[in-house]
Amino acid sequence: xxxxxxxxxVDICGEKNFQAFVCDALSVPIRSGSCDxxxxxxxxxxxxxxxxxxxxxxxxxxxxxxxxxxxxxxWAMEQEYKNQKSKYLKEKNGNKDKKEEINTxxxxxxxxxxxxxxxxxxxxxxxxxxxxxxxxxxxxxxxADSKLPVHTNRTSFHSQDLLVPWHLKGGxxxxxxxxxxxxxxxxxxxxxxxxxxxxxxxxxxCEGELEAxxxxxxxxxxxxxxxxxxxxxxxxxxx
Numbered sequence: 001x002x003x004x005x006x007x008x009x010v011d012i013c014g015e016k017n018f019q020a021f022v023c024d025a026l027s028v029p030i031r032s033g034s035c036d037x038x039x040x041x042x043x044x045x046x047x048x049x050x051x052x053x054x055x056x057x058x059x060x061x062x063x064x065x066x067x068x069x070x071x072x073x074x075w076a077m078e079q080e081y082k083n084q085k086s087k088y089l090k091e092k093n094g095n096k097d098k099k100e101e102i103n104t105x106x107x108x109x110x111x112x113x114x115x116x117x118x119x120x121x122x123x124x125x126x127x128x129x130x131x132x133x134x135x136x137x138x139x140x141x142x143x144a145d146s147k148l149p150v151h152t153n154r155t156s157f158h159s160q161d162l163l164v165p166w167h168l169k170g171g172x173x174x175x176x177x178x179x180x181x182x183x184x185x186x187x188x189x190x191x192x193x194x195x196x197x198x199x200x201x202x203x204x205x206c207e208g209e210l211e212a213x214x215x216x217x218x219x220x221x222x223x224x225x226x227x228x229x230x231x232x233x234x235x236x237x238x239x
Contacts, residue, residue: 003028025056028063033238035063038070044210045074045203048161053203054213057236061220064238069223072214072234077157077204079230086230089154150199160206163199205232 002020004010013020023029025043038060047053060070079086148163210232211225224235 026052026059028059030063032062033065033068036065036068038063038068040070041073042075044072045205046201048201048203050213054216057214058217058219061217061236061238064220064236066238068238070220070236070238072210072236073228073231074205074210074233075202076227076230076232077160077206078227079156081227088230089156091154148201157204160204162202162204164202165197165199167197207232210234 002010002013002018003023003025004013004020005022005024007022010020010022021029025040025047040056040060044053044056047056057072060072064070076086079089148161149159151157151159151162151164207227211222211234214220214222214234214236218239220236220238222234223237224233226233
């Protein structure tokens with residue numbers, strides 16, 4: 001059974017006869033200890049504080065029966081690891097890189113990612129990082145009018161906290177039919193004639209960060225921690 005915050009995506013699952021429901025990863029309406037295994041792919045890197053990211057892992061552990069396992073994937077800050085570039089950095093789009101100025105004082109380049117694939121890898125391949133056009137101290141505490149950097153597609157990350165622009169594509173609704181609404185990275189072929197653009201938050205994880213968060217919980221043990229194509233991954237076991 002699957003769950004997602006997006007009703008439209010859950011509706012698509014229903015149309016394909018998959019079991020899915022809408023919920024929040026911080027509060028999953030499933031009985032504690034009732035799952036043999038849980039998978040969290042490209043979810044936790046969307047939570048904006050360390051406390052919320054840890055709470056999401058704790059909620060995942062709550063669902064597991066003793067001896068049950070969980071697999072977690074998050075996008076990695078290190079897109080070049082052990083002298084090897086990630087698939088995300090290697091995949092260059094054929095379109096020319098066109099610069100686009102926005103009125104916030106930040107420069108943004110069109111992103112040309114593909115939609116997340118079903119290969120079991122984090123949407124590091126579908127999400128984009130955006131590099132700040134200014135030299136700023138990213139360690140400084142945010143203030144009310146601060147702006148997060150917008151990452152440049154297919155480049156290394158320069159900040160752990162950033163925004164990724166996505167275009168919204170709306171389907172045409174016919175009587176009795178649902179509307180599928182799909183997001184495309186800004187600058188992709190599918191999004192060139194589309195609007196509006198939404199900026200999606202990401203926190204990319206440094207080496208050891210996800211594992212350390214998991215080890216801070218006494219209800220699970222880390223079976224495995226590894227790097228996979230621009231993602232940090234952990235396999236947990238419920239104690």
